[in-house]
Ligand SMILES: Nc1nc2c(c(=O)[nH]1)N[C@H]1C(S)=C(S)[C@@H](COP(=O)(O)O)O[C@H]1N2
């Protein structure tokens with residue numbers, strides 16, 4: 001891929017403006033009676049969602065289907081296709097050529113543990129979606145992992161600026177067991193919504209459930225309502 005287009009910032013701003021109302025109305029931004037404990041996060045939700053035990057960053061558990069793929073940075077590619085104006089295939093160098101961010105984020109697993117303040121480095125998912133250009137009919141995103149895992153997001157969740165394509169943890173390459181070279185994190189939903197070893201972002205004009213959503217996990221995945229199953 002050539003260098004990012006000079007109007008990328010404008011495209012991101014236009015996309016943000018188009019989706020702002022729908023993003024503001026999502027449960028993790030607009031729930032009037034969120035459950036949980038602790039001081040509020042930046043969106044007014046209690047920092048500790050209900051039913052969660054806090055773990056330290058150094059204790060971050062590994063949870064997946066048990067088939068860790070062997071992909072290194074040199075071989076990793078990300079396809080962005082489906083309901084987009086221009087399909088993309090990005091390599092790791094292409095990802096590094098996009099605007100980079102580092103952010104501390106909370107991570108809430110549906111199995112009952114949370115970690116506050118993991119130090120991620122990566123690219124905002126909205127940046128890559130603006131680069132491809134969302135087709136007018138696009139409403140959902142299905143994220144695919146190299147282990148054939150899938151998980152779905154409505155675009156008002158996927159386009160939140162805190163949804164990241166993460167390639168670094170504490171300033172070092174993201175460990176393979178946590179989804180390196182590149183994974184998705186979605187801090188305002190349960191952690192299964194973030195595909196490890198992400199290799200494809202499939203834009204859809206309708207909802208299509210992913211691996212766990214088919215098997216009974218909640219399609220909403222809202223941590224501040226204990227929204228875990230069905
Ligand atoms: N590719 C892929 N991504 C995945 C999974 C998986 O099995 N495969 N498991 C999900 C689940 S259920 C959880 S809880 C988180 C766990 O991430 P971690 O292992 O880094 O804690 O990854 C999610 N992303």
Ligand SMILES: [Mo]
Nearest residue numbers: 063110111192
């Ligand atoms: Mo999970």
